[in-house]
Amino acid sequence: xxxxxxxxxxxxxxxxxxxxxxxxxxxxxxxxxxxxxxxxxxxxxxxxxxxxxxxxxxxxxxxxxxxxxxxxxxxxxxxxxxxxxxxxxxxxxxxxxxxxxxxxxxxxxxxxxxxxxxxxxxxxxxxxxxxxxxxxxxxxxxxxxxxxxxxxxxxxxxxxxxxxxxxxxxxxxxxxxxxxxxxxxxxxxxxxxxxxxxxxxxxxx
Amino acid sequence: xxxxxxxxxxxxxxxxxxxxxxxxxxxxxxxxxxxxxxxxxxxxxxxxxxxxxxxxxxxxxxxxxxxxxxxxxxxxxxxxxxxxxxxxxxxxxxxxxxxxxxxxxxxxxxxxxxxxxxxxxxxxxxxxxxxxxxxxxxxxxxxxxxxxxxxxxxxxxxxxxxxxxxxxxxxxxxxxxxxxxxxxxxxxxxxxxxxxxxxxxxxxxxxxxxxxxxxxxxxxxxxxxxxxxxxxxxxxxxxxxxxxxxxxxxxxxxxxxxxxxxxxxxxxxxxxxxxxxxxxxxxxxxxxxxxxxxxxxxxxxxxxxxxxxxxxxxxxxxxxxxxxxxxxxxxxxxxxxxxxxxxxxxxxxxxxxxxxxxxxxxxxxxxxxxxxxxxxxxxxxxxxxxxxxxxxxxxxxxxxxxxxxxxxxxxxxxxxxx
Numbered sequence: 001x002x003x004x005x006x007x008x009x010x011x012x013x014x015x016x017x018x019x020x021x022x023x024x025x026x027x028x029x030x031x032x033x034x035x036x037x038x039x040x041x042x043x044x045x046x047x048x049x050x051x052x053x054x055x056x057x058x059x060x061x062x063x064x065x066x067x068x069x070x071x072x073x074x075x076x077x078x079x080x081x082x083x084x085x086x087x088x089x090x091x092x093x094x095x096x097x098x099x100x101x102x103x104x105x106x107x108x109x110x111x112x113x114x115x116x117x118x119x120x121x122x123x124x125x126x127x128x129x130x131x132x133x134x135x136x137x138x139x140x141x142x143x144x145x146x147x148x149x150x151x152x153x154x155x156x157x158x159x160x161x162x163x164x165x166x167x168x169x170x171x172x173x174x175x176x177x178x179x180x181x182x183x184x185x186x187x188x189x190x191x192x193x194x195x196x197x198x199x200x201x202x203x204x205x
Numbered sequence: 206x207x208x209x210x211x212x213x214x215x216x217x218x219x220x221x222x223x224x225x226x227x228x229x230x231x232x233x234x235x236x237x238x239x240x241x242x243x244x245x246x247x248x249x250x251x252x253x254x255x256x257x258x259x260x261x262x263x264x265x266x267x268x269x270x271x272x273x274x275x276x277x278x279x280x281x282x283x284x285x286x287x288x289x290x291x292x293x294x295x296x297x298x299x300x301x302x303x304x305x306x307x308x309x310x311x312x313x314x315x316x317x318x319x320x321x322x323x324x325x326x327x328x329x330x331x332x333x334x335x336x337x338x339x340x341x342x343x344x345x346x347x348x349x350x351x352x353x354x355x356x357x358x359x360x361x362x363x364x365x366x367x368x369x370x371x372x373x374x375x376x377x378x379x380x381x382x383x384x385x386x387x388x389x390x391x392x393x394x395x396x397x398x399x400x401x402x403x404x405x406x407x408x409x410x411x412x413x414x415x416x417x418x419x420x421x422x423x424x425x426x427x428x429x430x431x432x433x434x435x436x437x438x439x440x441x442x443x444x445x446x447x448x449x450x451x452x453x454x455x456x457x458x459x460x461x462x463x464x465x466x467x468x469x470x471x472x473x474x475x476x477x478x479x480x481x482x483x484x485x486x487x488x489x490x491x492x493x494x495x496x497x498x499x500x501x502x503x504x505x506x507x508x509x510x511x512x513x514x515x516x517x518x519x520x521x522x523x524x525x526x527x528x529x530x531x532x533x534x535x536x537x538x539x540x541x542x543x544x545x546x547x548x549x550x551x552x553x554x555x556x557x558x559x560x561x562x563x564x565x566x567x568x569x570x571x572x573x574x575x576x577x578x579x580x581x582x583x584x585x586x587x588x589x590x591x592x593x594x595x596x597x598x599x600x601x602x603x604x605x606x607x608x609x610x611x612x613x614x615x616x617x618x619x620x621x622x623x
Binding site: 016018021022025026029030033034037038043047050051052054055058059131132133147151152154172173175176177179180182183186190191 | 212213216217222244246247248250251252254255256258260261263264267268270271272274275278279
């Protein structure tokens, strides 16, 4: 691994240079945010997690020994923080504003505006991958993390194995089992529809 | 080929993540297996649908809110070098601080001990031992010429100490009252001996002298003979004496050391005789007034003796075996106390009657000047480092083994984490 500007930035930031850290933040905040969002599927919670991730990273930076790349490390922190969050949520479930409020006879959608995101993008998400995406929630956490990292966020096996501290073989087999689980969870009718067109961003792989 | 294995292979096949041979194998299997074809298609659809999820819309205020969250932390970090941010300190930062503190503590404690002993004790560290309640009088001085300190003045300066405040205090006071009017005060129990004066009124004083004289080279032997003669002419006796050769600065030095006891009344004269043997380099006279302790001891002893006779009387009147046994147990305990008190009293009597004189005779150049407290501190400091070095040298092999083990452990832990 050659010395990159990232090394310089990490080194400066670890000695308390806030500006250097801000550069690192702007470099990774988007990826970290979308990872957190995909894992916890709540915008506000994702925001909280991201803030927390960068704060933790800043505090822990003096102890970051540069054994892995900073990007891998920050993603790892993010995965752990998101999993912690999910664990807490499981213990103390809170009502989600997005979920339909179930009453005895009928269900009413809570009429609260989602201020945080771009409405068009939300609609698009629902159209295309909503069914598959909603099924992900029912997966085992391990499977869910791997499939999110690989098939949604598009990290390589190597990157994922670094982030999770697993062997690449384990990552692969988990991914395959996760896909299979998703396949089984989806209703049969889902597959009768014509296959979707793959985004160009996947073509380079 | 098991089903699960096949499915995993199908997923890998989809990603092109198999060896060419395996790819071919799976392709052949697919040709003949319709259910696997379906699975493959479904898996592809799952993968592709997930891949085609749009990128997450990042909130516009993401960066600013992260930085807002970080700011308080960053401000603190800016002054971290002024503030002692102990939490972020690793062992690297602690080592020099700990070492500096250890050195400081060592220096201060050694300095404190030296200061204390030079100020209060005659001969340093051993003055910390437990001693009976004392009104010690110590004159510690280096005398240039022949010592002519008037000891009688010093003795007069010894003030009677305050009455003791332990449980036996009442007896000591009563005993003194009895002494002023013999036979009229009776203690708790009738004294066995009747009305003879039980307490010696004169003050009980233990006197000790520590002397050192220096003689010209080769004169140690005749001087030591003279010293022994001086003790004998004062009706004393030599307890121990020794002559030794020491190599001091590559110069052979003969020295003589003696501990002698002389009757208290001849103490002053003996000291005078001995200091006249040569140039006096040290003359420490200590007078320890043990009157209170002695009177106290005496009273307690008499009380115990009375208790003994009383117990004997009770034993004579005892009716049952149980009673006898009980009294007997008590009696043997009292007798044990009496024995040890008598021994102590005899010891005091001896010390009071016979003063102790310690004498060192050395050739010129053998005695070092009495060091100033701080040079002594320095010496002890250097000495402790020397010992530390010896300690380190002894411990080093063990430490090396430990270091190797620790490195191995650390390596294993890191490997597991990675």
